Amino acid sequence: MKAKKLKKMLFLIVLSAAIGLSGFCFSGCSAGKKTSETAEATVYYGLEDNIQDGVILHCFDWTFKQIKEALPEIAKAGFSSVQTSPAQASYKGNSAWYFLYQPNGFYINDSGLGSEEDLKELCAAADKYGIKVIVDVVANHLAGDHSGIDSTLMPSKYWHNYGSLSDYSNRYEITHGDIGMPDLNTEDSYVQNKVASYIQKLKSDGVDGIRWDAAKHISLPSEGSSFWSTVIDSDMFNYGEILGSPVDNNASQAASLIEEYAKYMSVTDSSYSSTILNAFTNGKVSLKKGNWTVHSSVPANKIVYWAESHDTYSNHTNEGGWTKNVDQNIIDRAYAIIASRNGATALYFSRPSQTDKDSILVGEQGSTHFTSPEVAAVNHFHNACNGEDDFYDTDSTYNTAYVSRKSGAVLVLGSDANQSVSVKNHLTTPGTYIDEISGNVFTVTEDTISGKIGSTGIAVFYKVDAEKKGSTSSDQ
Structure with a gap:
């Protein structure tokens, strides 16, 4: 049977070195679990209809x-x-x-x-x-x-x-x-x-x-x-x-x-x-x-x-x-x-x-x-993060541009790489997150987003709403 057209086509991808994706966590995760999560974690992402x-x-x-x-x-x-x-x-x-x-x-x-x-x-x-x-x-x-x-x-x-x-x-x-x-x-x-x-x-x-x-x-x-x-x-x-x-x-x-x-x-x-x-x-x-x-x-x-x-x-x-x-x-x-x-x-x-x-x-x-x-x-x-409000801001101290959303944030250095930053939090839910690109830990409080941006100069972390994990494209 032809795959169902869902409003959210969700794919469950097992993390592998072949595609180079790193895990993430949110409030309640322990930074000490990063190594095992990076090796074995799964990444959920939805393709928008x-x-x-x-x-x-x-x-x-x-x-x-x-x-x-x-x-x-x-x-x-x-x-x-x-x-x-x-x-x-x-x-x-x-x-x-x-x-x-x-x-x-x-x-x-x-x-x-x-x-x-x-x-x-x-x-x-x-x-x-x-x-x-x-x-x-x-x-x-x-x-x-x-x-x-x-x-x-x-x-x-x-x-x-x-x-x-x-x-x-x-x-x-x-x-x-x-x-x-x-x-x-x-x-x-x-x-x-x-x-x-x-x-x-x-x-x-x-x-x-x-x-x-x-x-x-x-x-x-x-x-x-x-x-x-x-x-x-x-x-x-x-x-x-x-x-x-x-x-x-x-x-x-x-x-x-x-x-x-x-x-x-x-x-x-x-x-x-x-x-x-x-x-x-x-x-x-x-x-x-x-x-x-x-x-x-x-x-x-x-x-x-x-x-x-x-x-x-x-x-x-x-x-x-x-x-x-x-x-x-x-x-x-x-x-x-x-x-x-x-x-x-x-x-x-x-x-x-x-x-x-x-x-x-x-x-x-x-x-x-x-x-x-x-x-x-x-x-x-x-x-x-589709549908969530965003807030674009920059920080001159760290030469960083970033977009804050309820479920996560994207931070980008204007130049260079491998740099720790601490910028103002606008919308992101407090918790501990893992950058999907580098595996570095980011800590979000009511006031700040702090962590180390890796070698690409880009850091991305987010949590996935539990409701988005329930459907896959495997229904043939």
Whole structure:
């Protein structure tokens, strides 16, 4: 019998050196038991049924078969969802990644990731693990060479003719200008129905969510377009790529626009994500608590964060691809903060083996660093503490950023490692805990959180609610 879809898909994993996870304890545990617990303890973690409640592994350029084969490791690492690159028909060959973002139309074709049947098989297999599948969709534009695109979309009425986008302070230009490829007339009902039909096809194949590429370049209802109200399937998870702001140099208009986008989908907050990473890159911690959640009325449960994205890694450095030069451990420190927040989901990027834009090829599986103890521990924390209030704070004495939740905390050093800290406790239940990454003991009182952060510069501890231990995914 097919595995039951539970609100919490709980996995019981026996601790082993192979995955490098350390035990934890809470109030009532004895620090003297740490050695035996580290060797024999079990770790519980729940994969969230709602994509927004969990965290997402971006399997950038992986084939559908590669993702399918990695599902056991993805589940163990605590990722509730995987995101694929675009499945739309595009140039196929020994092609660079960006050709997938120059599609020929709104239909599935093997452009290097696999066939439609491969996608169906991935979705069916992922469902057994309680993992959801998100597919990247390019709807703002098609390939520049119109000789290869869907012939029904060739007439000029289906295209904007504004010219190249150059002024990001001009909202009309943002939504009607070309961003390297000819811009589709997304206000047109025929174009909208083409996109909507493609979304329904993906849904029928088992896809659970859509990532909308270049969403800020597609008009909103307040701007005279019914695109989003037509194409969005509210039964699926949707999130839009909003790089920077929907419009520059106009804070009130930007806030109004992002709030409207959030009525239809979750939205990326690349500005706050970059703020957190920039601080760690400079060996410091950020004092800022958010961007869209602070400067607009977008709630945390409509936000998507990342430490790095495919754009910040895979483009040339002068095109914004700067994180390729940032050490993975610094990326992980930023991820530890953004992925431990309540409400928001976070995207973890599987880095390609190559760094040059033209050498990053479709179909080549990326890094498996997502299985590392520090990344997995953050994900387990995120799942275990779902729904609990959070409090983000920093401590200048210890150069530490941390997120305090009722059931535990995540602490990250701005630089260095193997350092004892004592910071103010805001929400965490007093008790004795074990850092899942290092096995170090942390003591929590009403006033302080104290312990030694290990070699990764990240510490994660939490307790699991007894109610979350009662169900597993083994019901076949």
